[in-house]
Amino acid sequence: MKKSNSPTMKDVAREAGVALGTVSKVINGIPVGESYRLHVEAAIEKLGYCVNSYARGLKTNRTNCVALLMPSLYHPFFATLTDELTACLMRHGYRSMLMITNYDPEAEKKCLILGHENKVDGVIALTYSPDLKPDDSTAMVTIDRHCGDSIPCVSSDNYRGGEIAAEKLAELGCRRLLFMAVASDIPGEVDKRGGGFEAACRRLHIAYEQIILHDRDTEAPFYDFLLRHIREGVPDFDGIFCNTDRLACRMRDFLLRQGIRIPEDIQLIGYDGITDYATGRYTCSTIVQPIAQIAETAVSLLLDTTGLAVPTNICLPVHYAPGGTTRE
């Protein structure tokens, strides 16, 4: 599949009639006699020389490569996040090694080892392990889940997002709220959405209930719950906050099938800010995560080597956006 005989520095040196070290200096931008530089550059051009980053990496122990651990790219949130992360890394001169973990802690561990073998300069992980830890010598930043105090975690301001959802529903006239959530076994930043919602409800003196399910379970309990709370076509609730857009969309579909009007009878707010790929519109009214900003923050944190104490948790601001499931 390869045969490889790219020119090496030695070839360039010979072609330019200079010593090896001189070529290295030119390539690394270290000052060198003007005429030497020109010769070397000409030789590089002529031979089509291109550095071998494996040789360089072996020597310097830096590879300009970052491992990206993602559960899947089927979910638009992960996909766009990966897009932004990769673009951002490239802007900083880094390449990204993508690893799909399939929500599997075992696979995540394997990927970390793979990354270590590959001497990646750092790891950015959206993980489903409670305790993923890289080799000590490798920098790591997580997204949406804390993995220990030495590892910064960046996320959207989930708590505030929950508050905003409650505030918005209240402002739009809702008086009886419901919080629906799918949660994974292991705790993460995402769990704070409910906390913010509750706090705001209490502060606003609005009645609320909540129902939380495990993400590996079926949604049947949600449906049962909703059905029990619809009497003669009139629902007990006039506003629902779902902890993901996905859930909000699914509940909207279900309620519509039950003859409930959205947003007339029930208003619905999700979380994530997922847009429809065809129209670019939000798939439901939602709390929008600042994906590009999350990516940039994660990259800066990872690459920032100033050693200044970094906060262990960075929350980025979210905002509400109407998407057809609220009366606005």
Place this chain on the structure above:
Amino acid sequence: MKKSNSPTMKDVAREAGVALGTVSKVINGIPVGESYRLHVEAAIEKLGYCVNSYARGLKTNRTNCVALLMPSLYHPFFATLTDELTACLMRHGYRSMLMITNYDPEAEKKCLILGHENKVDGVIALTYSPDLKPDDSTAMVTIDRHCGDSIPCVSSDNYRGGEIAAEKLAELGCRRLLFMAVASDIPGEVDKRGGGFEAACRRLHIAYEQIILHDRDTEAPFYDFLLRHIREGVPDFDGIFCNTDRLACRMRDFLLRQGIRIPEDIQLIGYDGITDYATGRYTCSTIVQPIAQIAETAVSLLLDTTGLAVPTNICLPVHYAPGGTTRE
């Protein structure tokens, strides 16, 4: 960001009391005396040794790393394709270096150079350059666009997909068909969708028109065209084939706003097989691309080093799936 002092083979050899070469053999699965192997394995375990793939790559000129050139991950097709490619590569023991090119030929060229510097074993590209060529020593496979006869291109059977769309619409009772397409400047496999559609229409003696726009233009001409062909609420067409699901969804939305009923008045078929992330349902009736199969084929073609003459173009079978915009 790094401090690196992982144990090396030398450390393992010392720990195990054997020679360096022996350690190497154990690691590479080359037969070695049982007791030696045990010692070495124990030492590896104890020290937490892990190969340095940069040193290995430097020596062997193989890196087990493949560059993935994608225009963006915002489109679900690219995202799922990237997911499948990466998963498939991992299964084969390869890592993928993701590069987002933003539909920009210049960026694509830069990525190719980056890949070359990084000594990737191969490149899989979904490119928007007419003539992207890697360094001679690097294997390449493209998806959906031909880049020269030496570079295999894998795609869905676009021509057949066009035929199927026409046949299906005919079968569902359509008598006046329309083909709508957005096309990029540079030719690609995707262009064949229209050819297949036309051929089938002629074969079936069904009247059809077509309107094709550049992908960088506005959609206004589409809307004008449709409006001109709706007289007193009755459209001239009873079936439309759009060359992407995205277009089909957009046209559906537009037609609905004009008071046209879908699928009662007009039936619509798209192409790609995009599913909604929340419900998993097709976003419109569609010709489904076998994404996982495309990924597997691309990977096999890239990794297959048998040197057997590979076909320059591989078309994978597609199928029709109803998605609410046809009467079935």
Place this chain on the structure above:
DNA sequence: TTGTAAGCGTTATCAC
């Protein structure tokens, strides 16, 4: 079968 040693293409340390 096991051990030894010569590179792979860089970078970095020195004398010059």
Place this chain on the structure above:
DNA sequence: GTGATAACGCTTACAA
């Protein structure tokens, strides 16, 4: 400022 030279960690003849 320039040019030999020694690593970096590994694979692979080749010698024992």
